[in-house]
Amino acid sequence: MSVIQLPVMNQKFGGTARRDAWWLGAILVFIVLSSFVVYSTWAAFQGTPDHAAVAGDFTMLEDEVAPVIKALVENGIEVVAVHNHMVHEQPRIFFLHYWGVGNAEQLAKGLKSALDQTGKKKNGMSGM
Numbered sequence: 001m002s003v004i005q006l007p008v009m010n011q012k013f014g015g016t017a018r019r020d021a022w023w024l025g026a027i028l029v030f031i032v033l034s035s036f037v038v039y040s041t042w043a044a045f046q047g048t049p050d051h052a053a054v055a056g057d058f059t060m061l062e063d064e065v066a067p068v069i070k071a072l073v074e075n076g077i078e079v080v081a082v083h084n085h086m087v088h089e090q091p092r093i094f095f096l097h098y099w100g101v102g103n104a105e106q107l108a109k110g111l112k113s114a115l116d117q118t119g120k121k122k123n124g125m126s127g128m
Helices: 024-038 062-074 104-115
Strands: 042-047 052-061 078-083 093-102
Touching: 042 104, 052 062, 052 104, 062 078, 062 093, 062 104, 093 104
Parallel strands: none
Antiparallel strands: 042 052, 052 093, 078 093
8 A cells, every 4th residue: 555645734724725815705795795784674574465474673773763663563563672783883773673463565564664764864964
């Protein structure tokens, strides 16, 4: 039986023998997608048109929290949590998790009503 001698390469953790920037594309995709996940508003529906469930998140500015909660509650959608991730950020950004069960069209209208409370320009907030 013959023995094959292979060179031992001392590499740093995560190092490879490649010399090109093969990882650059993956990092850029991660950064772009992560920014959307961090500041996203989304909804996931399941069920039938007559009996559906919806769950999701809102990302909003501080002055949008109360109007969004009001719109959700008035449309039978429960607010599960409201919180923020950062400290001392400007503008203040809040995250809201919700859950609702009912007619899919009515749930969608309720979410639209809440979504309409976001993105409005306020007096003194030019440039936003």
